[in-house]
Amino acid sequence: MxxxxxxxxxxxxxxxxxxxxxxxxxxWEINLESNQWISLVKKAYHEFGDQEGITLYIHLPYCESLCTYCGCNKRITKNHAVEMPYIMAVMKEWQTYLDILPEKPKLAGIHLGGGTPTFFSPESLREMLVFINESTEVLPEAEFSFEGHPNNTTREHLQTLFDLGFRRVSYGVQDFDLAVQKAIHRIQPLEKVKQACDMAREIGYESVNFDLIYGLPHQTLETMEETFREVGNLRPDRIAFYSYAHLPSAFPSQKSFEKFLPKESEKRYLYEKGKELLNQMGYLEIGMDHFALPGDALYVAKIEKSLHRNFMGYTTSPSKILLGLGNSSISDVHYAYGQNTKEIDLYKEQMGLGYLALSKSHGQTxxxxxxxxxxxxxxxxxxxxxxxxxxxxxxxxxxxxxxxxxxxxxxxxxxxxxxxxxxxxxxxxxxxxxxxxxxxxxxxxxxxxxxxx
The missing domain is CATH 1.10.10.920 (Arc Repressor Mutant, subunit A)
Incomplete structure (x- = not known):
């Protein structure tokens, strides 16, 4: 090219x-009443559910520290007493959908996102996931994945989730250069990332993904080459190579390193160098931002023209029904979209009262x-x-x-x-x-x- x-x-x-x-x-323009949303969820499941099942995205919003580049919906706290009240709220939300759907709806997949899902203890995650698994018919080809922070993803996390059906893990690496890590307040030594990858593979995970970002403060072609040298040694199955999104009006913490960001032309060179290195290492470009090794399911789906995309990004799951659980999570039921309230305490209050947490929605024409x-x-x-x-x-x-x-x-x-x-x-x-x-x-x-x- x-x-x-x-x-x-x-x-x-x-x-x-x-x-x-x-x-x-x-x-989104066509807001729906709760009864309209429920009707469209039922319609979508009746049309697609028996064949394709449902995919769940579960938003777990807590982080122990702020990564200043991050644009996700999160709350920073070291108080782990917040775990179970939130887990209980998610379980109540899932129960509202169980009351809508046929008995034992078919489950095509689960993705745990955040925030930091591994902020939550293995025991808290187990309680929520056992409830979901036991209330559904898990399809044989179901894909379960989660996002882990290399610094706090323990062997117990990995083993617990593996025992519950998880086979894919994504680690937010971003960059291995210490100056970059300090600027974005995301310090994680290479040894921690290697340990997290080794543990996942020892346990039996089939796919390890790295999230990497170009356009971060202090990045240069030389630091990019060094990061990718280490990535090549660790050999993740998939790589998401994202462009840093500088939106300080929405995320004020990004102002702290604004003067150290590469210029637009320099940022593009970083991407081109990263892509060149990925190609040399044998990764195929799947689409926007995503790369995979031959043999990975995402690679196979790309070749076979069976790739799909939803709010979680590229996926091999054909399910047209994605239900989002947790604050700020987004649902796509083919005929409509819906997003839950972003504020955590309001979300928990709504769940306690037995309401749907939708704050905005859109009925598809x-x-x-x-x-x-x-x-x-x-x-x-x-x-x-x-x-x-x-x-x-x-x-x-x-x-x-x-x-x-x-x-x-x-x-x-x-x-x-x-x-x-x-x-x-x-x-x-x-x-x-x-x-x-x-x-x-x-x-x-x-x-x-x-x-x-």
Missing amino acids: RPISAELLQKYNVPAPRYTSYPTVPF EEDIQIKKLILELICNQKTTWNLCFYTLLGKDIWEKLKEFQFEGLIQFDTSGMEILEEGIPFIRNICVVFDKRMKTRNEKKFTFSKAI
Whole structure:
């Protein structure tokens, strides 16, 4: 792939959604009453549940210290007395869905995110997960995964979760350089990361993922090379190589290192060097930000064109029903989206009263569903075909923009469909924006997105 020109970088390095949903959360417009949400959950399960099952995302928001780069919903505390009240609230929320769904709904997967899921003790996690497992029919191909902090993921955590069906673990590494770690308040020695990986593999985990970030303060090409040298030695099965999202208006802690951030052109060189090193180590680019080794299930899904994407990122699970449990978590039930209240204490209060915790939602129109399908096909497979109904909705402005992308060597398209070329993959978010009709009807400048490149 040829290097990105300075002109294209300047033109397209603008704020754009990551498209883990369509419409993206800021453009949800059609709010639902609780009874409407319940009806759509039932409808989705009736249509897809028996065949595909349900995937659960469980948000576990507590962290013992603040990582200043982080944009996640979290609460900083060293008080572990908060664990069980929160776990009980999540269990009550799951019970509200059990009251909606058929007896023993089929379970296609669980992902524990945060915050720091390994802030919670193995015993607390076990109580919650045993309740979920015993109340469902766990499908044979179910995928259970969790996010672990290398500093506090113990052998007991790993063994407990393995015994409950977990086979994938993701460690937030970000960078191995000490100056970078100090700036982002995420100090974790290489020995800790190695120990966490070794323990997972000894126990029998099938996939270890690293989250790495480029564009952090004090990063240089030399420090990037050293980080990737250590990554190569540890050989994770998957790597998420994210662009640092600098949003100090939303996350004031990011201001502390603002003057040490690389310039935009330097940041792009960091990505290109990282990708070059990953390719040399045998990793395949799955899509936006994600890489995997041959033989990993994500790699296989990419080759077989069976890759999917949801609020958790790329996945091999075909389930169209993702239920989010916990504060701030997001659900996608194909016909609608819903997000729980972000405030932890309010969430626990709502659960105690037996209410649904939805704070915002969006009922999908038929056009929303069609555009979502198209965008996900582009993000997962880099190509799509126009169906007759959608073809009539494209409009002259979209055709003109596609011609511009084609002239720039980023895509190929005709009256049957389009394909994103290798040179266009870095601009995939910009390409998807062209089809975002919800964004076009609103003033996107009012909303905060990270830059596309």
